[in-house]
Amino acid sequence: MAMVAVSISPIGTGETGVSHFVAEAERVLARYPDLQYRLDPMFTTIEGDLSTIFAAIQEMHEALVAMGAKRLSTVIKIDDRRDVHHSMDEKVAAVMAKLNGEGARERG
Numbered sequence: 110m111a112m113v114a115v116s117i118s119p120i121g122t123g124e125t126g127v128s129h130f131v132a133e134a135e136r137v138l139a140r141y142p143d144l145q146y147r148l149d150p151m152f153t154t155i156e157g158d159l160s161t162i163f164a165a166i167q168e169m170h171e172a173l174v175a176m177g178a179k180r181l182s183t184v185i186k187i188d189d190r191r192d193v194h195h196s197m198d199e200k201v202a203a204v205m206a207k208l209n210g211e212g213a214r215e216r217g
Contacts, residue, residue, distance in 0.1 A: 110194045111159040114152040114186040115166055119178035133176055134169040141165050147197060152184075156197050159189060 119130050134153065138146045144157035144165060155162050170181055195203075 110157065111162060111187060111189040112197060112200075113155045113159075113162050113166075113188070114184075115155060115169075116152045116184045117166075117169055117173060118182045119173055119176075120180040120182055122178055130173050130176060130178065133172050137169045137172050138165055140168075145197065152186075154197055159187070 117130075117134060119127060122130075131148070131153075135146075135148060138144060138153070138155065141157070141161060141164075143161055144155055146153055146155045155165065166183070166185065170183070173181060
């Protein structure tokens, strides 16, 4: 199971706001029931089968082009750990536990 952070930025739209493009990309992801995803301020993190994630990203691209984006700049970061599976929530919880527990003692 892979975790992918993706940011698709439309260029040449004549406006600085992109929230309507982000919303459309999120609508595309909602059509993939086997993927888990979370919208963050600068990236969307997607969890699932890597080939399915790539298919979703390609569909996201096409949806933004259909909205009028003439050019897209995309950043993709992949965490494809094969020995064990940790969900997005588990990875965040592990850091929070350190901040709230042992990390607090170290900073004190």
